[in-house]
Every structure is written in C-alpha cells, then in structure tokens.
Amino acid sequence: MDVALTDNGGRAAAARTGGVPVVPWAIVLAVFWTLVAVLSLAWNIVQVRELVLEQARVELRANFFKDWAFRNWASRHGGVYVPVTPESPVDPYGANFPERDVRTPSGRVLTLINPALMVRQFNELAAEPHRVRGHLSGLRPINPQNRPDPWEAKALAQFQQGVEEVTGIAEIDAAPYLRLIRPMKMGGKCLACHIQQGYREGDLAGGVSVSVPLAPLNAAADRRVSALAAGHGGLWLFGLVGIGAAAASCGAGSTRTALSTMRWKSTRSARAQSSTPRSTASSRSMPETRSSTGISRPSRRSAGRAPRCWAALFRKPSSRSASASSTKPACSAAWRTMRQY
Secondary structure, three states, X not given: OOOOOOHHHHHHHHHHHHHOOHHHHHHHHHHHHHHHHHHHHHHHHHHHHHHHHHHHHHHHHHHHHHHHHHHHHHHHHOOEEEEOOOOOOOOHHHOOOOOOEEEOOOOOEEEEEOHHHHHHHHHHHHXXXXXXXXXXXXXXXXXXXXXXXXXXXXXXXXXXXXXXXXXXXEEEOOEEEEEEEEEEEOOOOOHHHHHHHOOOOOOEEEEEEEEEEOHHHHHXXXXXXXXXXXXXXXXXXXXXXXXXXXXHHHHXXXXXXXXXXXXXXXXXXXXXXXXXXXXXXXXXXXXXXXXXXXXXXOOHHHHOOOOOOOHHHHOOHHHHHOOHHHHHHHHHHHHHHHHHO
C-alpha cells in the first residue's frame, strides 16, 4: 500500500491500515448478538403461544364441567315447567312425554322443558356475550339441532372404540376454536323420551361438547408478541451500537498508532537523507592535521567515530599483553589528548 507523506494522506492510510483488524471481530460479534436476539425472541413467542393454549384449556374445562353439572341437575329433575312464550314454545319432539303441558289453577299454561332442551337454551344464552359454545350431539337424535358436526362425528366414532375424551382445534363459522367433547351415556330418566329408539340404560347416546374461541386469546397474544418484538429490537440495536462504538474506538487507536509510526519512519528517513551529504562534505573540507608529536589526528567530526580508547595507538607492541591495571592510565592519557583537540 502506498503511503503519502502529507497529513491527510497519512491519516487516510493509517485509517485504512488500522481498520482492517477491527472488522472481523466486530462482524462476528454482531452476528452472534443477532442470533442471540432472534433465538430469544423465538423462544418467547413459543412460550406466549403455549400460555395462550393453556389458558384456553383451563377455560374450556371450566365451561365443560359447568355445563355437565347443569345437565346432570336437569336430568335428575326430569326437566322444568315454564310458561309458554315465543322464546319457550311447546316442544314438538316431546309430544309422547306424559304431562308435557299443564294448566295452573289460575289458568296459566305451562310446558315441560326436557333436560336436552334446557341445556341447549342455556348454551345459546351463554354464547351471546362470551362466544363460548356448548352442544349436545346424539348418534340418533330426535331433534335435528342435536346432529353432530363433522368434528363431533369423528369424536363420536372414537367414543365407540373406547375413547373417553377428544380435544382439538377446529373452525366454527371460519373462526378457530379449541374444542372438547366427552361421551354422554343414556340415563334412566332419559329413556322416557328415547326408549322408542331402542336405547337401554348405559348405552352411548352421544356427546357433550364445549368450544372456546381462540380469536380473542390470539389477539392478546399478538399484542404480547409485538411488545416482545419491539423490546428485543431495541435491545438488539443497543447492542449493535455498543459493538460499533467499541470497533470505532479500537479503530481510532490503531489509526493513531499507525500514524505515529509512519511519521516517525518518515522523519527518520528524512534525517538520514539530509545527514549523508553533510557528513561527506565535512569530511572533505576538514583534512587531517598533525599533532606536535608528528602523529596525524582525524578531524573533529571523524573523532566521534574513533575508537573509545586511543591507548591502542600509543601502546608499544610489548605492552599489549599487559594487565588491565596498566591499561587504565594509558586510556586516561589518551582521553586527555582527545580533549585537547
């Protein structure tokens, strides 16, 4: 890479040089942080959906056992008498039931509401504000309104094989519902209406089902998921900003280090280039001089490159093997001679 000696060029080159080692670890850390955020969001969404289904199951069983208890109460009493009104007309399917219609001493006409009709009217009344649906379905129903739908028909077929409960998610009027159905056995008081169908006490007569709408629960879950997504998104962005700030800080430090290094190298190179001709000219302009003893001495500039101890020039050949104690005074004398120059 070409490095310019100008300040702007040096900064640009240093920035490029310092940014290279920062990018890999920053990218790896950002990818890792993204994976952590995505996995955390996915896990929380799954937990929210599971909680929605669990809440629907609790509500479903609560409504089922309430309807079951109400049906048992109605069956135990064999039905109730109510005034004949447009909302409670005479049951055409109970014509064979004894004392279906009675008249009070005051002249009011009362009609008998059998347990199945009581449960159906109760379910219709409860379904209006809460949209929870209950239904009695029979294998051979007298009232066509008690015919099973496709999901209930499959469940009734499983009851004939010994299954005691069926739950699942199915659509009713194009809306998702969590549904539960249990078998309904023929009781002794139920035979008053169904004995002509050939039933015996204890036979499988049909099923009691309850359906809880999932749309309100899913809407609440969607709001919860949106809040989780917004929170995870903000946390993810905060982490990316932190990673970017750390990468920028490391990059700035590397840039300053590289810029200082290049400046030092350029200054050193410039000094080397400027000192070479000056030293050559100085050596040419300062010839050797001779001392009073007749020994030539170098110039002042070349004296700096002379050996540290000039005693080697003044010692006799026989004194080279002398001890270090005899060398020290000779070195001191040589140093004094150098200072005179």
